[in-house]
Amino acid sequence: MSGRLGRSLGLDLLGGRICSMDCVYCEVGATRDLTCERKPYVPAADIIEELARWKEEGLNDPDMVTLGGLGEPCLNSEMGLVIIEARKLFPNTPVAVLTNASLMTDPEVRRELALADVVLPSLDSLVPDEFAKVNRPCKGISPAAVADGLLAFRKEFKGKIFLEILLAEGINDSDENLGRLKDFCKRLAPDRVDVVTLTRPGTVKGVRPVDGAVLSRWRLALESGDTPAATRQASDGKAMSTERTPAAVAASLSRRPQTVAQLAQALNADPEKVRQAVEALEKRGEIISRDDQGEIFYHGTGHVIEY
Numbered sequence: 001m002s003g004r005l006g007r008s009l010g011l012d013l014l015g016g017r018i019c020s021m022d023c024v025y026c027e028v029g030a031t032r033d034l035t036c037e038r039k040p041y042v043p044a045a046d047i048i049e050e051l052a053r054w055k056e057e058g059l060n061d062p063d064m065v066t067l068g069g070l071g072e073p074c075l076n077s078e079m080g081l082v083i084i085e086a087r088k089l090f091p092n093t094p095v096a097v098l099t100n101a102s103l104m105t106d107p108e109v110r111r112e113l114a115l116a117d118v119v120l121p122s123l124d125s126l127v128p129d130e131f132a133k134v135n136r137p138c139k140g141i142s143p144a145a146v147a148d149g150l151l152a153f154r155k156e157f158k159g160k161i162f163l164e165i166l167l168a169e170g171i172n173d174s175d176e177n178l179g180r181l182k183d184f185c186k187r188l189a190p191d192r193v194d195v196v197t198l199t200r201p202g203t204v205k206g207v208r209p210v211d212g213a214v215l216s217r218w219r220l221a222l223e224s225g226d227t228p229a230a231t232r233q234a235s236d237g238k239a240m241s242t243e244r245t246p247a248a249v250a251a252s253l254s255r256r257p258q259t260v261a262q263l264a265q266a267l268n269a270d271p272e273k274v275r276q277a278v279e280a281l282e283k284r285g286e287i288i289s290r291d292d293q294g295e296i297f298y299h300g301t302g303h304v305i306e307y
């Protein structure tokens with residue numbers, strides 16, 4: 001759920017893989033805590049303190065402050081406060097929230113989300129068994145309830161809604177789903193629809209991307225009225241210049257654990273330069289490593305991420 005907003009400062013509100021879903025395509029990895037319980041998983045004060053430090057470093061204001069992280073940001077019960085305080089620090093920077101929309105059934109969550117300028121919900125299927133297969137939500141979340149929450153939010157929210165639909169081959173690319181989402185998009189009238197597919201392995205082996213023809217067909221079908229639909233691969237890895245490699249590596253690792261090879265591919269960077277950057281960052285304690293069945297994954301430690 002990222003890469004759709006230009007240069008962005010990301011805020012991780014969870015501090016771990018905590019989510020109300022365990023999507024088969026998740027690039028962050030398998031959800032550690034599958035929950036619908038709202039809590040200050042990372043206190044707003046800690047996030048704002050880090051954000052204030054980032055600002056003090058005198059860098060240019062970002063194009064966007066984006067709430068996301070290693071799971072579902074709406075699970076953080078202090079999300080509203082984070083948005084308010086982020087806006088105070090960067091009054092000219094829009095605030096965006098990447099969400100799986102599952103908690104939008106809660107009016108309090110909608111009130112907090114409405115403090116943002118842009119909300120980027122995902123909704124991959126309105127067919128119940130497809131939704132269950134692709135998103136593997138925690139008990140009690142149904143696609144119909146998520147859709148109703150989104151429609152209620154549309155009425156209450158004055159900002160922009162960019163809907164994302166991720167397609168996995170043979171799971172949620174059915175005509176039935178397309179028909180239901182088409183009707184839903186007419187009612188929701190999002191400002192944009194992004195139809196995407198996987199570009200890296202998800203958490204479940206054998207889950208495959210759809211091909212370009214399917215993406216194009218869905219885009220055309222979902223284009224309606226003033227709502228532009230766009231297809232893209234769900235990758236946020238952009239080519240980085242060699243001198244930017246360490247910063248790019250740090251930013252990328254703050255978002256998800258990756259091996260050196262995965263990083264090099266995602267950043268379109270020289271693997272040797274990536275390896276050197278990773279070693280330097282680990283020495284400085286800015287990232288940590290873990291061995292996962294013989295593969296070494298690296299991950300950042302902070303809650304404010306430039307990307």
Ligand code: SF4
Nearest residue numbers: 019021022023026100
């Ligand atoms: S909602 Fe997002 S963070 Fe949560 S499991 Fe799905 S892809 Fe991963």
